[in-house]
Amino acid sequence: MAVVAARQLRSPSFRRRRGVRRQRSRLAACIAPALILISGFILAQAIGLTLTAPAAAQSFTFNPRPPPAEATACPNDGQMLVQAVEVDYDYNNQRVSAVGNVQMFYNGTSVEADKVIYDQKTKRLHAEGNIRLTDADGKITYANIMDLSDD
Numbered sequence: 001m002a003v004v005a006a007r008q009l010r011s012p013s014f015r016r017r018r019g020v021r022r023q024r025s026r027l028a029a030c031i032a033p034a035l036i037l038i039s040g041f042i043l044a045q046a047i048g049l050t051l052t053a054p055a056a057a058q059s060f061t062f063n064p065r066p067p068p069a070e071a072t073a074c075p076n077d078g079q080m081l082v083q084a085v086e087v088d089y090d091y092n093n094q095r096v097s098a099v100g101n102v103q104m105f106y107n108g109t110s111v112e113a114d115k116v117i118y119d120q121k122t123k124r125l126h127a128e129g130n131i132r133l134t135d136a137d138g139k140i141t142y143a144n145i146m147d148l149s150d151d
Helices: 002-010 026-051
Strands: 081-083 086-090 095-106 109-119 124-134 140-149
């Protein structure tokens, strides 16, 4: 029996069978992990696109302009605003003289002239040269010489 067993071991038909391994090519071995990696990147991009908000420049809207302020009537406080190149006060005669691009504002009325003299005793205004009078209603009057009183 031992002889038979020894012969059987030598015989190729009785040898222990080994599993046949096929050697894959290196390219075939890398394809499966590469496909998994690429599909992972594609899935991550798809999720990222659905979760992100649009850029700020794409959704920017301008603030609307506020409504214009309503024009309010000037209070009748009795004060006069005078703007001119030169303003002289004559305290003895109670006169104010303004010369050169004179602008006067009083109770919603404005006077523009080259020269204006205001007498505080008589409350009279004397204007000379290129006069433009705008009253509180917006009516404009032009003249060369004008005397006005505060009655």
